[in-house]
Each structure stands twice: as C-alpha cells, then as structure tokens.
Amino acid sequence: MIKLRKYLKPFIFSIIFSIVFLLIQANCELSLPDYMSKIVDYGIQNGGIENNLPNVIRENEYEKVKFFLEENEQQQLDSIYSKITKENSDYDKYKKEYSILEKENVYVLKNNVNKDIINSLDLAVGKSEIIVSFIDNPEKMQKQNLFDIDTNEGDNKTADMSLMMSSNTDMFSLIKNMPKENRYEFLNKINSQLDNIPETSISQIACTYIKGEYQQVGLNLENVQSSYILNIGIKMLLIAFISAVCAIAVGFLASRTAAGVARALRKDVFAKVESFSNVEFNKFAVSSLITRTTNDITQIQMLIVMGLRILCYAPIMGVIAIMKALSSSTSMSWIILLAVIVILGFMMISFSIVLPRFKKIQKLTDKLNLVARENLSGLMVIRAFGTEDFEEKRFDDTNKTLTKNNLFVNRFMMFLMPFMMLVMNLVQLLIVWVGANQIEASTLQVGDMMAFIQYAMQIIMAFLMISMMFIMVPRASVSANRINEVLQTPLELKDPKEEKPFDDNKKGVVKFKNVSFAYPGASEYVLHNINFTASKGETTAIVGSTGSGKSTLVQLIPRLFEASKGEILIDGVNIKDINQAHLRDKIGYIPQKGVLFKGTIRSNLEYGKENATDEELWKACDIAQASEFIKGKPDGFETEIASGGTNVSGGQRQRLSIARAIVKNAEIYIFDDSFSALDFKTDKNLRSAINKELSDATIIIVAQRISTIMHAKQIIVLDDGEIVGKGTHKELMQNCEVYKEIALSQLSEEEVRNNE
Incomplete structure (x- = not known):
C-alpha cells in the first residue's frame, strides 16, 4: 500500500479536510455523553443547578x-x-x-x-x-x-x-x-x-x-429545571446536526478521493500494459491483468473510502473517548485498559490467520477469471468436442475452492461481532458494578457513571470498526502488491534519450544485420544470425515450416520483441534509436489473427488513420477486397462490429484488418500470414491490387502458401530459426531443398514449372 502512496498526493487537501471533519465529528459525538451526564446530574437530580x-x-x-x-x-x-x-x-x-x-x-x-x-x-x-x-x-x-x-x-x-x-x-x-x-x-x-x-x-x-x-x-x-434541560437538549441537537454534516462531508471527500485514485491507477495500469512488449505480456496471464485492472483496483478504492471514513475515524474516536473517560472517572480506567488488551489480542490473532487466506483468494480469483475466459472464448471448440461436462467440472472445482476460502474468512470474521458485543456487555456490567459502589460512597455521580459507560462503548466500537477494516486491509494490501507488480515491471522496450534522424536516401529500407533472438530465460536462440535487406518498392517474402520463427522475425521490426543481438535498421537508423511511436508510424502491421474492436466498420478502419475520408476508406477496402461485402451491408461503413469481430466471418475480419493497415498509408507493410483465411481467388486479387496500388511501399509477407509469395522479388527461407535460402522462386527451386519441399508439398511439378 505504501508503494502506491503517490496516487494520494493529488488529493492531499481532501484527505486533510476529511481528517479535520473527522476530528470535529468525533468531538461532537463524544461530547453528547457529557451533556447526557449533565441532564442526569444537574437537570434531574439538582433541578437545573449546574454549579x-x-x-x-x-x-x-x-x-x-x-x-x-x-x-x-x-x-x-x-x-x-x-x-x-x-x-x-x-x-x-x-x-x-x-x-x-x-x-x-x-x-x-x-x-x-x-x-x-x-x-x-x-x-x-x-x-x-x-x-x-x-x-x-x-x-x-x-x-x-x-x-x-x-x-x-x-x-x-x-x-x-x-x-x-x-x-x-x-x-x-x-x-x-x-x-x-x-x-x-x-x-x-x-x-x-x-x-x-x-x-x-x-x-x-x-x-x-x-x-x-x-x-x-x-x-x-420547575421552570429552572425544565429550562436547563431544554437548553442542554437544544445544544445536543445542534451538536448532532454538526456531526451529521461532518459525516456527509467526509463521505463526499472520501468517495471523491477513492474514485480519483482508482481512476489514476486504472489509467496507469492500462498505459503500462499498453507499453508492454510480448515479453512482459508473457509474464502475466491476460486474465490476471484483467483482474488487476478491475477487481484489485476496486479493492483499493473500497479501502480508501472505508479507510477515510472508518480507519482514520476509529483511532480518533478511541483516543478522544479514552481521554474523556479518564477525565470522567480515573478510578475505573483499569476497566478500559483490560477491554483494550483483550480486543487487541483477538485482533492480532485474527490478522495472522486471515492474511494468508486473502492472498490465496486473489490468486483463485485470477484462476476463476482464466477458466471463465477460456470457456467463453473457446465455446465453439468445447461444443464441437463435447467437453461441456469436463469444463463445467473444471469451473466448478475452481469456484468451490474460491468459495471455501471466502467462507473460511467470512466465518472466522463472523465471530468478531459477537466477541465484541460480549466484551462490550461485560465491560458495561463491570462499570455498573464498580460505579454503583462508588456512587454509594458518594465519590461518583450517576450521570458520570452513565457517561463513562458511553465512553467505554465508544472505545470498544472504535476497535470494532478497526477490526472490521481488517477484513478489507489484508485483501487490499494483496491487491496493492499485485497492482504495484504491474506498475514496477521493467520495460524491455525503451525509447532513446536522443532520437536519430532518418536517412531520406534509404527511405523504406529494412535491413537485418546479424540479428539473433532468444526469449527471456530461454537457453537457446530461436533466431540465429539473420541478415537480409527489404527495399522500397519490392516485396520480400518469408516462408518456412511451422515453428521456424517467421512471425517472431517480423515482430522484431515494430519492436514487439527486442532483438537479443545484432541490429535492425529502418531508413538507415537502428530501430533502438527511434521512438516507438515514430517507428510504428512508418509501419502498417497486419497480424496473423485479424482483431476487430467493438464499434462500426468505420471506427475500426479509422484505427489506421483518424478522420480518414470516405474516399481513402473505399480505396483501402478496394485493395483489401473488402468493398463488395461492405456495400452489401445496409449500413455500409456504419455497420456494427461486435467485440472481437464475432459477427463477421474470418475472411471478412482478415480483409478489414488489411484495409485498416492500408488506410494508414505507411512506408512499410508487414503481412504476418494475413491471407490464410482468404480463398485463392481473393488472395490473388488482393496481391495483384497490392502490387499495383502499393508499388512505392516496402512489402514484407509471411505466408504458408507458396502461391502467395512465389512472385516476390526476394524470398527468405527459414528453417529452425536460420536462413537456409534467399532469392527468387526460380533460384530457390534450384538451390534450396527446404523451399523445394515446401513448394512441391503444395503445388504439382507442372504448376511449379509453369510459374517459373
């Protein structure tokens, strides 16, 4: 929690005013027993005579x-x-x-x-x-x-x-x-x-x-007595009103502070996650990041609200109540001390037992979110394989484990209220017994004893409020550590202190120089000594068997991963010497899986270029072969797209992803196996449109289909992370066995010869 204290700084005045209001509220509430004592001692017993x-x-x-x-x-x-x-x-x-x-x-x-x-x-x-x-x-x-x-x-x-x-x-x-x-x-x-x-x-x-x-x-x-009682009663009403106003003010300030801190935390956590490379993403499960951004931050928000209203209020109330009780009757102070020792002992035992459980609860919440997310996203696969019963059992097991932990904590804390009430009643009984003897000895007045009882009850209630906070503090502490873990994760990708200018003479040129890459913690490299150059106006294709490192290689260009060794140059500048925003502004990247966002077709296409004109959108859709199905929609570009693009087919999703990148009008386009969901005719028409309309751009294509890339100016063949072939289709058929095997597995010898 301490590590997140900087988020409270913007609300320091709200916190100070809250504490001031709490002090006023506590003093108001603790002055009421004193006035009640006056009514009994002076108003009733003395007939309104106070001194x-x-x-x-x-x-x-x-x-x-x-x-x-x-x-x-x-x-x-x-x-x-x-x-x-x-x-x-x-x-x-x-x-x-x-x-x-x-x-x-x-x-x-x-x-x-x-x-x-x-x-x-x-x-x-x-x-x-x-x-x-x-x-x-x-x-x-x-x-x-x-x-x-x-x-x-x-x-x-x-x-x-x-x-x-x-x-x-x-x-x-x-x-x-x-x-x-x-x-x-x-x-x-x-x-x-x-x-x-x-x-x-x-x-x-x-x-x-x-x-x-x-x-x-x-x-x-009689008039003297009634006048005195009425006067004290009016004062008590006024004090109660002031206390209520302070409570409302504290509630408002606490809610405002908590909401502001939660907003800032969500913003920073989201921004941090947005800046993660794939390496950092691999450290956290998606379900865990969602839990940290929602549930964990909600725990912090609730703690701040309740903390300002209860955690700060309870000690203030307890301290002032102890001072008032001692001033009321020092001879019975040992009763308060005894009650406080008993309550503190119980609270310490409670804290030591429930804290480990709260840590476990947050991890189980992560797991429950993970299972739920997998079931929802993989619903079609589950139904296809008929594993509904297995998935229900998996979810039920996780849910039951989480429920058992929550029940254990809640059942344990359930004893808190009865225990406090028992202590409260025993203290009250003890005060009456001791006080009665002192009243008989004329060393204590009835009103003072009643006031002392009220102060004792307030002290115990203060500790009760603190103990109730123990239900929230351990869990919020765990949540704070989990949030801080995300915020303090060191980024692999960092912008340079001084950005180097691009070389206009090498515009659009992508060059790999002795590039190797290994995942963090891995003992072996997945890419070894990669060297090639992709030039402006040319298409460079990358092929290879599954797991050969094709997607990893192209993800190094926009710095989704950081190269372990060597250099990647764009426009003659090492990409590590370019701000990530400027680097990615030059690149139109189409991932292997077409991802669409909830909104409309227009809003998804405008991810590539904000406020793009209809003419620009239609041109990009024409190149991506998406115009036909968009025109077939009654609402055209205003057609609603569901989250993840689940209301359009895989091919339509992929074509919209391609159109989105083309709208950007970038210098470099990277197609990471982006044609896999297209039929051969659409694939051919799309490549033809790309060659014609994007002739000035640098095109890098990762593909499984030989027919997609066989006309490329340069084909890079990867095998087990190494370049085993480089050249045109004709050259590789003659001198690269790996490429030849891939080509012959997809095309007949006659088709290969015809394309040569």
Whole structure:
C-alpha cells in the first residue's frame, strides 16, 4: 500500500479536510455523553443547578457566603456578580423575574463569566453555602451528621454553642463578632470536617441551599429545571446536526478521493500494459491483468473510502473517548485498559490467520477469471468436442475452492461481532458494578457513571470498526502488491534519450544485420544470425515450416520483441534509436489473427488513420477486397462490429484488418500470414491490387502458401530459426531443398514449372 502512496498526493487537501471533519465529528459525538451526564446530574437530580454559584442570591445571603471565603476568593466573587438595586436601569426587567426585589436587593451572576473562574470558586463557594446553611439552621445540619461541634458550656476557647444553636440567636452575627482567634478556630474546625466530605455530597447540599434561595427570590424551580434541560437538549441537537454534516462531508471527500485514485491507477495500469512488449505480456496471464485492472483496483478504492471514513475515524474516536473517560472517572480506567488488551489480542490473532487466506483468494480469483475466459472464448471448440461436462467440472472445482476460502474468512470474521458485543456487555456490567459502589460512597455521580459507560462503548466500537477494516486491509494490501507488480515491471522496450534522424536516401529500407533472438530465460536462440535487406518498392517474402520463427522475425521490426543481438535498421537508423511511436508510424502491421474492436466498420478502419475520408476508406477496402461485402451491408461503413469481430466471418475480419493497415498509408507493410483465411481467388486479387496500388511501399509477407509469395522479388527461407535460402522462386527451386519441399508439398511439378 505504501508503494502506491503517490496516487494520494493529488488529493492531499481532501484527505486533510476529511481528517479535520473527522476530528470535529468525533468531538461532537463524544461530547453528547457529557451533556447526557449533565441532564442526569444537574437537570434531574439538582433541578437545573449546574454549579455551586447561584445565578441570583439575596444581598444578605451573598454577604454571608462571601464572609466565609478567602480574601482573593471574595474579590473574584465580586468580579462576577452584579448588585441589582432600584437605581439600576434594568431594575424593572429584573423585578418581573425576581419578586424579592420589592423587599431587598439581589446579586446576579454576570453573563459570559469565564468558566475557569467559576470552576476555581465552585468548591469554596459550596463549602461556604453549607456553612451558611448550618448557621441558618444548625439543628437540621446536625441531624445530617455533617458537623461534630463541641457544645460543652465550659469550653473557654469557643463560644457557647448551645446558646448559638438556639432558635432565637443570630448565629452569623455571633460568629462575625467573635474574637478573631476564636472565629478562625471555629471555622477551621468546620472546614476540616468539610474536607472529609466528597465533592459530590458538597454539591448536593449546596444545591439544596441554592434551591431555597431561588424560592426566596421568587423563581419557579420547575421552570429552572425544565429550562436547563431544554437548553442542554437544544445544544445536543445542534451538536448532532454538526456531526451529521461532518459525516456527509467526509463521505463526499472520501468517495471523491477513492474514485480519483482508482481512476489514476486504472489509467496507469492500462498505459503500462499498453507499453508492454510480448515479453512482459508473457509474464502475466491476460486474465490476471484483467483482474488487476478491475477487481484489485476496486479493492483499493473500497479501502480508501472505508479507510477515510472508518480507519482514520476509529483511532480518533478511541483516543478522544479514552481521554474523556479518564477525565470522567480515573478510578475505573483499569476497566478500559483490560477491554483494550483483550480486543487487541483477538485482533492480532485474527490478522495472522486471515492474511494468508486473502492472498490465496486473489490468486483463485485470477484462476476463476482464466477458466471463465477460456470457456467463453473457446465455446465453439468445447461444443464441437463435447467437453461441456469436463469444463463445467473444471469451473466448478475452481469456484468451490474460491468459495471455501471466502467462507473460511467470512466465518472466522463472523465471530468478531459477537466477541465484541460480549466484551462490550461485560465491560458495561463491570462499570455498573464498580460505579454503583462508588456512587454509594458518594465519590461518583450517576450521570458520570452513565457517561463513562458511553465512553467505554465508544472505545470498544472504535476497535470494532478497526477490526472490521481488517477484513478489507489484508485483501487490499494483496491487491496493492499485485497492482504495484504491474506498475514496477521493467520495460524491455525503451525509447532513446536522443532520437536519430532518418536517412531520406534509404527511405523504406529494412535491413537485418546479424540479428539473433532468444526469449527471456530461454537457453537457446530461436533466431540465429539473420541478415537480409527489404527495399522500397519490392516485396520480400518469408516462408518456412511451422515453428521456424517467421512471425517472431517480423515482430522484431515494430519492436514487439527486442532483438537479443545484432541490429535492425529502418531508413538507415537502428530501430533502438527511434521512438516507438515514430517507428510504428512508418509501419502498417497486419497480424496473423485479424482483431476487430467493438464499434462500426468505420471506427475500426479509422484505427489506421483518424478522420480518414470516405474516399481513402473505399480505396483501402478496394485493395483489401473488402468493398463488395461492405456495400452489401445496409449500413455500409456504419455497420456494427461486435467485440472481437464475432459477427463477421474470418475472411471478412482478415480483409478489414488489411484495409485498416492500408488506410494508414505507411512506408512499410508487414503481412504476418494475413491471407490464410482468404480463398485463392481473393488472395490473388488482393496481391495483384497490392502490387499495383502499393508499388512505392516496402512489402514484407509471411505466408504458408507458396502461391502467395512465389512472385516476390526476394524470398527468405527459414528453417529452425536460420536462413537456409534467399532469392527468387526460380533460384530457390534450384538451390534450396527446404523451399523445394515446401513448394512441391503444395503445388504439382507442372504448376511449379509453369510459374517459373
């Protein structure tokens, strides 16, 4: 996969924006449990009171709360509260909300107060409110066993607590008027006892005090609670909407990136295959190249889509969820650690088991494509020999093997979801059990436990998403290696850095100088020391027995293969010093098998020359003896041609292939046994038209029929890769036994003599 990273570079900004959107989405989704916790802890349990700083408080109570704070805390408290009196411009507005204003002034918490200040004052103000509650109603606070105040009347160090706790005593005034040392001793004793109370308990007691204040100032507690819950609910809806927008944006960017990478890969793989010589083609089966260009690239595309949406999202979600969980309750972090270790262990085992299977699946897909392709292309032969049952069994065996491997992988991965769900439920159960004990000990609130459960579930879901990606990553990794194998295949045919100019004095001349050729990896040469010259305006024929190397020899001219030794010159220049495009532009090559492409007769002929005129097309068809059957078609040149030319006969296919090359108006024409499907009359008429219309071109003909080439200016006779004869038909009949044997095997002695 890393080797293909360059294809992601054009989409780097899309990837960056995707990650940014994923971060926003993850933060949004992981903030929802926190808001849910607030609804439970503050909205339901505390009646909409979120912290220990009341939004509004009576002036005398404010002074009491402020009195029990440190000096710096008092200053901070004054900075965040505003005193509302009759002289205030907003008095009428506040009077409608706080009816107590008719009797006494109030302090109102300012808007947009820094949360850090509130958090820093929260615990101190909560303790102060508890002290004020104790002072206002000491008997009630004593019943809650919050304080253990010594009430012995003989205590000289403190005031008479029995007197202070009497209902007729203004306890705050007594404490305020105490000697400084006694007051500090009394307050320190209370604070030391408050330090032993959990923060959650302090908040709950302070909440009771704040609710009492709200009632005193004229607020409806039900409205406070519902307003708080509604406010949090609206925030949650907004966060959910932002999360959805980010998810849609990531989906769009991921799909765009994946489609772009797949398009670039298909383009480069196709271009690479197009530049292959026959040597490289022999390294890969056609079915394998098709699989690599389609199925393998699709695997990469799916991985990028799912990778950006899940593989990148899951770690982000997991990390943020762990941080949130730890901030929510560090005492239960060991539960998360235990779950992560179990899940990672299972994932590593899964990865080690399924990866080899995925490699095997891709190879089996190649084989299945190969069998299917052979069956479809060879359907007529299969029917002719009645081997349908054998081919069905061959396909079925390959299909079953592929199915078994897919079933093994899918069945193994099938346990992934139940395993994750089991871990998820066990973790949830463990959190509830541990959390319940902490709630009982007042070290954890119900909402915090619920939030921790949500964070734990998100962490496990993140690992579940990563594990689901393990189904795709190994297979995509195999596909990436297979694609990279094609892209990194070194080309045998390379264009020169500096192209040499053609010699106009040797235009159309093809010269072989001591040329030998061996297939890569072969121990022996198939062509040995080939020397001959094909001149402009002349026909050079190449004959020989089957396997003598005729087709291989002519395929060296357009560099379909690269000569192992020696030189091939065209227009006086070594073909290795000519760009392949310029070289092949000079050559009209007609292969042994006529190949037509899906389209029309016109589109196939225009492969030779783009935007050729009808006059040029008809002239080429006249030479190739194809005009008659084209005119017989109702649509003429617009007649549809099926893929491979299966809707025309072999002879028509061959004549259209010849016409396609002639349209090119090349300097050199190579006919690689291109007349084999023609009857003798058509063969004769075609050769006659070629000699007449292409008299200025260099003609090289590979043929099995002696009658096709016996009038050639020069005949090259090959036997076992070597030239054993060179000359005219008459000369070769006299001095080349190989040629003579071939001629006499096809013609009678009388026909041979008549043609001499």
